[in-house]
Amino acid sequence: MNTIEVRGEVAAPASEVWSLLGDFGGVASWNPFVENARIDGDGIGMTRTVTAAGGARVIERLDVHDDDARHIRYTVELESGARSIADIRLEAGRDDTTAVVWQSIREGALTDEQQNSIIATLRSRIDALAEALTRRCTEERAS
Numbered sequence: 001m002n003t004i005e006v007r008g009e010v011a012a013p014a015s016e017v018w019s020l021l022g023d024f025g026g027v028a029s030w031n032p033f034v035e036n037a038r039i040d041g042d043g044i045g046m047t048r049t050v051t052a053a054g055g056a057r058v059i060e061r062l063d064v065h066d067d068d069a070r071h072i073r074y075t076v077e078l079e080s081g082a083r084s085i086a087d088i089r090l091e092a093g094r095d096d097t098t099a100v101v102w103q104s105i106r107e108g109a110l111t112d113e114q115q116n117s118i119i120a121t122l123r124s125r126i127d128a129l130a131e132a133l134t135r136r137c138t139e140e141r142a143s
Helices: 014-021 024-029 112-142
Strands: 002-010 034-040 047-052 057-066 071-078 083-092 098-106
Touching: 002 112, 014 083, 014 098, 014 112, 024 034, 024 047, 057 083, 098 112
Parallel strands: none
Antiparallel strands: 002 098, 034 047, 047 057, 057 071, 071 083, 083 098
């Protein structure tokens, strides 16, 4: 198994970050790369079919959802048949910051190009999460 890990700081309390990240069905509300997500089921084992901008579809199955630990893990199945696991944990920091620790776990060897692509993807997801929280804070202050 290959594990690629990316850490990023988000300028928001862990509870606020979790309110977006922990909502398995709400991924389209913060992730600009997601056009829509259809949910089937409830709780552990539920699936979301994600349609990305550009039309690619991915099926993700919820494996772990721990509100207390602020930890979510899901299996990703691509249309090509490839599978990976996303494992995301939040760590509360000082001054209302949160570390997002996002892992992509995959079988088989990866080229440097593939690893770099995965790292860039994970960073973009953390950045999108931070931007969504900034927008939310700005909107709340305006109202």
